[in-house]
Amino acid sequence: MGSDVTIGIRTAEGEALAALSYSHVYGRILIEADFVTPKEEEFRKLVEEYRDDKSYGPRPLAPFGSGITFADFKTRTIFDAQSIAYFPAFTMDTIIRALFEAPSRFDVYVPHFASAMEFLPRPPGDFRIREIVEREFERASDQAGLWKSVGVETVPGTLSNWNDGKAEVVATATVPRGDFAALMLDLPGWTVRHCNPRDKGKVRGFYEDFSASITLGPEDIAAWEEFISEL
Secondary structure (H helix, E strand, C coil), X not given: CCCEEEEEEECCCCCEEEEEEEHHHHXXXXXXXXXXXXXXXXXXXXHHHHHHCCCCXXXXXXXXCCEEEEEECCCCEEEEEECCCCCCEXXXXXXXXXXXXXXXXXXXXXXXXXXXXXXXXXXXXXXXXXXXXXXXXXXXXXXXXXXXXXXXXXXXXXXXXXXXXXXXXXXXXXXXXXXXXEEXXXXXXXXXXXXXXXXXXXXXXXXXXXXXXXXXXXXXXXXXXXXXXXX
């Protein structure tokens, strides 16, 4: 199941805007926006796409649904309080999509992968949800070194689409095959402020930090207070 979430940006010049989006946005953000260089216009384009979409639209600078992910390019701070995805991180699905659709963008991030969120093994017949633990690994300069550090094998992959019942190869890539939830990024020059969006006390402190950095109007403040009151 997916969920609504706010994504927002403050540009280096100080303009702030936000939009309602959906959980699938986390499969797009790092593929479509470069937080290493960084190129704020790419992330802004994504935010504006959701603002222009009648199914989502503009929102106050505040969390909705499952929370908020807000990138402040003025102070290089990411405010992340949402319960949808690890961020900033690439899940296995996002990695494979990036290797087919935007391999050069994935290469930009390779030296900045710092740890893996891994599933702990369960004995046969134990079908409980597996616990996830974080494991640091040696940074790598290229994809081959990354997969070696993570400790996963790679296999040939083919991306196809169907035309009149026939598969047409769109792209080929070497993709990982392993058992991890996500590869976490350590973004150079960025501070990432995380918060559990279901902990009322922590969200209140997160809101105070956010409002101390980002100028909020009455509508923004009211939306924050409503979100917190419903926790």
